[in-house]
Amino acid sequence: MSENAAYLWFLTRQHIELVLLSVLIASVVGVGLAVLTQTLPGLRRALLSVTGSLLTIPSFALFALAIPVMGLGVAPTIAALTVYGIFPILRNAVTGIEEVDPAAVEAARGLGMSSGRRLRTVILPLAWPVILNGIRTATIMLVATAAIGAVVRGPGLGQLIFQGLDRLGGANALEEALSGVIGVVCVALVLDLLFIAVAKITALRGWNV
Template sequence: MWEFISERRASLAFDAYQHASLVLQCVLLATIIAVVVAALITRARQLEPVANAVSAIGLTMPSLALIGLLIPLSGLGTTTAVIAVTFYAVMPILRNAVVGFAQVDATLLESARGMGMSELRTLTRIRLPLAWPVILAGVRISTQMSMGVAAIAAYVIGPGMGKYIFTGLATDGGANSVNNAVVGTFGIVLIALLADGLLLLLGRLTISKGIRA
C-alpha cells in the first residue's frame, strides 16, 4: 500500500486537489443559488412547500441516474460533474436557508424598513447574518454529501479521487485493485474531514458571539 502511494504521490496529490476544488466550487455556487432562491421564497411564502417538495425529490434521485441523464446533454467530463454536484449541493442549503430566513424576528425587519433600508440591504445586513448559522449547517451537510457525488462523477470522467474507486472495481482481482479502491475511498474521507474543519473555522470567524451563545 505504501509503495503504491509513494509511486503515485504526485498524481494522488493533484487528484485530491481537483476533488476538493470541484466540491468547494460547486458548494459555493450552490450556496449562492440557494440563498437567492430562499430570499425570493421569503417574499412569496406560498412557494415554500414547492421548494421543500423539490428538495425532497432531488435528494431521493440516485446520483448515478442523474449523471446518466446528463450525458446526452453535456457529455463526458467536468461540465457534467459540475452540474451533478451543484444540483445535489443546492438541496440541503436551500432547505436550511428557508428555515433560517423564516426564523428572523419580524420586528427587526419592520424596524429596518422603518429606517428606510432597502430590501437588498435588509437581506445583507439583517436576514443573512442572523440566518447564517442555520445556512452554514446546511453548507456543511452539503459539502459532505457532495464529496460522495463528486466520486460518482468519475463515471463520466469527472475530476477527482473517484477514478481510483472505479479503477479498483473495474480491475477486481488485479494486482492493485484493492489499493486503488482503498486509496480513493480514504482519500475522499480525509478531504471531507479537512473541509468540515475549515467550515467549522469559517463559522467561528463569521458568526457573531451573540448568535453562537
C-alpha cells in the same frame, strides 16, 4: 500510496475544486431562491418539494441522464452535484430567514432601511449560522457523491476507486481503490474542519444570532 503521492495529491486537488465549485453554484441558487420567495410561501414550498425530490434520484442515474446533454467530463459532474446540493442549502436558508426575529426587521424598517439593506445588514447576518450549516451539510454530502462522477469521466478521487474496482484481483487493485476511499474521507474531514473555522470566524465578527 507513497510511490504515487504526486498523482494522489493531483486527484485530491481536483476533488476539492470540483466539490467547492458545485457547492458555490448550489449556494448561489439555494440562497437566492430562499431570498426571492420570502413573500411567496406557496412557491417556496413547491421549490422545497421539487429539490427534495431530486435527491431521491440514484446518483448513477442522474450522472447518466446528464450525458446526452453535456457529454462526458467535468460539466455533467458539476451539474449533477449542483442538483444534489441545492436542497439542503435552500432548506436551511428558508429556515434561517423564517427564524429571524420580526422585531429586528421592524426596527430596521423603522430606521428607514430599504428592503435590500435590511436583507444585507439584518436578515442574512442573523440567518447566517443556519445557512452555513446547510452549506456544510451539502459540502460533506457532495464529497462522497463526487466520487461517483468517475462513471462519466469526471475528475477527482473517484477515478482511483473505479479503476481499482475494474481491476479487482489484479496487482495493487485493492490498494488503488482503498487509496481513493481514504482520500475521500480525508477531504471530507478537512472541509468539515474548514467550515467549523469559518463558523467561528464569522461568529467573532458578529455574523451570528
